[in-house]
Amino acid sequence: MVTRADIPLTPAINVPVTAQIEGAVPHYRGAGRERIVEQIKCELREQDAVLVAHYYTDTHLQKIAEETGGLVSDSLDMARFGNTHPASTLIVAGVRFMGETAKILNPEKRVLMPTLEAECSLDLGCPIKDFVHFCDTHPGRTVVVYANTSAEVKARADWVVTSGIALKVVRHLHDRGEKIIWAPDRHLGRYVQKMTGADILLWQAECIVHSEFRAQALERLIERYPEAAILVHPESPESVIDLADIVGSTTRLIDAVRELPNKKFIVATDNGIFYKMRQAAPDKQLIEAPTFGEGATCQSCAHCPWMAMNGLHNVLHVLQTGENEIHVEESVRVEALKSTQKMLEFAQQ
Numbered sequence: 001m002v003t004r005a006d007i008p009l010t011p012a013i014n015v016p017v018t019a020q021i022e023g024a025v026p027h028y029r030g031a032g033r034e035r036i037v038e039q040i041k042c043e044l045r046e047q048d049a050v051l052v053a054h055y056y057t058d059t060h061l062q063k064i065a066e067e068t069g070g071l072v073s074d075s076l077d078m079a080r081f082g083n084t085h086p087a088s089t090l091i092v093a094g095v096r097f098m099g100e101t102a103k104i105l106n107p108e109k110r111v112l113m114p115t116l117e118a119e120c121s122l123d124l125g126c127p128i129k130d131f132v133h134f135c136d137t138h139p140g141r142t143v144v145v146y147a148n149t150s151a152e153v154k155a156r157a158d159w160v161v162t163s164g165i166a167l168k169v170v171r172h173l174h175d176r177g178e179k180i181i182w183a184p185d186r187h188l189g190r191y192v193q194k195m196t197g198a199d200i201l202l203w204q205a206e207c208i209v210h211s212e213f214r215a216q217a218l219e220r221l222i223e224r225y226p227e228a229a230i231l232v233h234p235e236s237p238e239s240v241i242d243l244a245d246i247v248g249s250t251t252r253l254i255d256a257v258r259e260l261p262n263k264k265f266i267v268a269t270d271n272g273i274f275y276k277m278r279q280a281a282p283d284k285q286l287i288e289a290p291t292f293g294e295g296a297t298c299q300s301c302a303h304c305p306w307m308a309m310n311g312l313h314n315v316l317h318v319l320q321t322g323e324n325e326i327h328v329e330e331s332v333r334v335e336a337l338k339s340t341q342k343m344l345e346f347a348q349q
């Protein structure tokens with residue numbers, strides 16, 4: 001039997017994932033859930049706070065964000081939203097780099113996260129010391145990093161990008177004759193390289209969720225549902241991307257469910273996204289793409305274990321206590337702001 005431990009890890013991503021993911025999130029039902037939801041809404045009002053939740057977080061958190069004037073989106077829009085919303089406190093439900101990005105862009109605001117333990121294998125797989133050495137070993141290249149990185153890595157970069165804007169930015173740089181260092185996601189980097197033809201040196205980390213999607217099992221599913229459109233996030237392996245009808249960011253995949261005429265969709269990204277996809281097209285059938293854990297042996301099974309650490313209980317806790325505030329050292333923040341701001345300005349063009 002194949003287990004998670006059999007997945008070959010690159011040196012850069014040698015992270016004992018299961019050892020780091022602890023703490024079950026309590027699930028509330030019925031009146032208990034209604035009570036805690038009301039408490040959260042009340043605290044948001046009293047604390048002049050707004051909830052910014054990623055698509056991969058708990059459905060109930062996404063719902064509260066929507067109902068209280070917050071946001072449910074991908075990391076690009078999460079970054080933009082915090083920048084423009086007047087609330088003095090941002091509650092960022094997601095993983096650590098998202099809270100840091102909010103703080104980089106909004107130093108005057110209080111940024112709280114439901115948990116500080118929610119990491120990302122891409123961030124963990126790109127330690128600043130090794131990354132600086134890698135960049136210094138290849139001078140003259142423009143350094144482009146994915147948003148899923150620490151504030152320190154962003155500070156070393158020339159550009160920050162999200163999956164929603166990566167192709168446009170790299171095309172732009174390639175057209176200007178620039179050679180590129182890309183970090184940390186190797187699958188997304190390879191996809192960007194293939195689509196743009198740019199000269200790219202790839203860092204070798206990967207997302208533990210998307211890297212589990214498997215092409216052979218997906219082909220079997222496609223045989224069962226030949227009428228389904230295949231939607232794939234570009235953090236997935238190349239063999240899975242090759243089977244896609246649409247490759248794109250989480251927002252792009254939600255749009256595809258709404259816009260394409262198909263009635264069935266096989267979706268290769270975190271299944272937290274199904275909440276928004278069902279809203280976008282309630283009459284359509286969504287099918288999870290198969291992961292490494294077809295035999296229920298995987299650790300992620302198409303759901304990010306770090307995103308799953310965000311729950312009703314810890315959102316209420318940080319609102320009541322002010323714990324888990326995000327701080328970014330000012331000299332790092334100023335440098336990280338330059339590369340992040342470049343992306344936001346480019347996105348407006």
Ligand code: SF4
Nearest residue numbers: 120121207208209304
């Ligand atoms: S789904 Fe993957 S890329 Fe997203 S936070 Fe989890 S580990 Fe990181």
